[in-house]
Amino acid sequence: MAVRLISYSLLVIGLIFIGFAVWEITNSRTKIAEGLNESRNIVHQEASPTSDNPSATGETIGILSFPTLNEELPIINGTDPDELERGVGLFNGSALPADGSQIVLSGHRDTVFRKLGEIQPGDEIIIHLPQGEFTYFMSSSKVVQEDDLSIVTLHKDYEELVITTCYPFSFIGNAPDRYILYAKPL
Secondary structure (H helix, E strand, O other): OHHHHHHHHHHHHHHHHHHHHHHHHHHHHHHHHHHHHHHHHHHOOOOOOOOOOOOOOOOEEEEEEEHHHOEEEEEEEOOOHHHHHHOEEEOOOOOOOOOOOEEEEEOOOOOOOOOHHHOOOOOEEEEEEOOEEEEEEEEEEEEEEOOOOOOOOOOOOOOEEEEEEEEOOOOOOOOOEEEEEEEEEO
């Protein structure tokens, strides 16, 4: 009798965990879809005279697209957890396309960047903003330790798109490394 009670209890606990995981995935996809719809509206607006200035933290600013993957993702200004739940985050202090500086975008490997490892050198990456469409080509990638901040230099020497996410992609829990993708403008 006690064994049966323990078995049922463990089964119920397991189902609760599975249900929570399904809810988290569904909720995450819903937030990203909402962010993408908002991004499409923003991108199709005409650029205003103040559109060269970055939006406030938390605002949707554009769309990141990977034609090879047939994927479009909303770009949100900021990389706090709230922003990263809704899409790809533009790192604070990072440049915008055509500024001639480092553009740093970050996102979660288990939501928006689930397929980032499939991008190969030469693949096209497009940033859509109200100011226009900016095309980049992946040049290289590397894996660094999670505390290696050397990749985010925010240099002003040349334009470079840097996309970061946790690594390995299939890791469960807090991943120990970071995957860095570099892209150069067309």
